[in-house]
Amino acid sequence: MTHAVYRPAPGHSVTVPPPADPISSPPIDTERVAELIGQLLSALGEDPDRAGLAGTPNRVASWYAEFLSPDASAVATCFTESHLGEQMVVVGGMSVWSLCEHHMLPMHLEILAGYVPAGEVVGLSKFGRIAQRYAGRLQVQERFTRQVADEISGVIGGKDVAVAVRGTHLCMSMRGVRMEDARTTTLHTGGRFRSDPVLSQQFLTLATGQWRAA
Numbered sequence: 001m002t003h004a005v006y007r008p009a010p011g012h013s014v015t016v017p018p019p020a021d022p023i024s025s026p027p028i029d030t031e032r033v034a035e036l037i038g039q040l041l042s043a044l045g046e047d048p049d050r051a052g053l054a055g056t057p058n059r060v061a062s063w064y065a066e067f068l069s070p071d072a073s074a075v076a077t078c079f080t081e082s083h084l085g086e087q088m089v090v091v092g093g094m095s096v097w098s099l100c101e102h103h104m105l106p107m108h109l110e111i112l113a114g115y116v117p118a119g120e121v122v123g124l125s126k127f128g129r130i131a132q133r134y135a136g137r138l139q140v141q142e143r144f145t146r147q148v149a150d151e152i153s154g155v156i157g158g159k160d161v162a163v164a165v166r167g168t169h170l171c172m173s174m175r176g177v178r179m180e181d182a183r184t185t186t187l188h189t190g191g192r193f194r195s196d197p198v199l200s201q202q203f204l205t206l207a208t209g210q211w212r213a214a
């Protein structure tokens with residue numbers, strides 16, 4: 001089995017435009033966030049008025065506002081698409097940044113999605129948008145994996161979907177040198193990926209192969 005096929009070829013990345021159908025979420029009160037960041041700095045024993053921190057509350061607030069906006073042009077680099085006979089389409093090489101809801105620290109999520117086409121093959125940029133949409137919010141990796149899988153199911157109109165996500169969580173990486181390389185892998189499978197061991201094994205082999213080679 002040639003894992004290399006599933007790695008993004010150099011120059012094969014594209015930047016996915018913001019989703020055309022942004023989901024609605026309550027507006028972010030940027031001014032209030034800035035005020036609270038100022039208070040947080042004080043509570044952390046800092047002097048929010050010192051030169052280096054003068055613009056920090058506003059910078060942090062606008063960063064949050066941008067990152068947590070569903071139509072933000074957050075990173076969504078893609079991908080490689082491959083067909084395994086007529087059985088399975090695999091989309092790999094996607095990665096996004098999200099925020100862990102337990103620590104409000106970044107997590108980097110690499111995504112591999114597989115599906116069995118019910119007829120039409122879904123366009124690649126669609127996958128990037130789906131990943132991006134669920135990344136730009138406070139998240140946990142398990143929920144992200146399920147949400148991406150559910151949305152792909154909706155798009156293809158079938159349940160034969162598998163999504164594997166490998167996450168690097170700064171809340172873990174920052175705790176000590178030993179944890180620096182820690183990765184968390186989550187998997188969500190549906191339909192034939194759950195009932196057909198051969199298909200599910202093929203998908204898992206691809207995922208591990210791609211990530212071992214990365």
Ligand SMILES: [Zn+2]
Nearest residue numbers: 100102103171
């Ligand atoms: Zn965390």
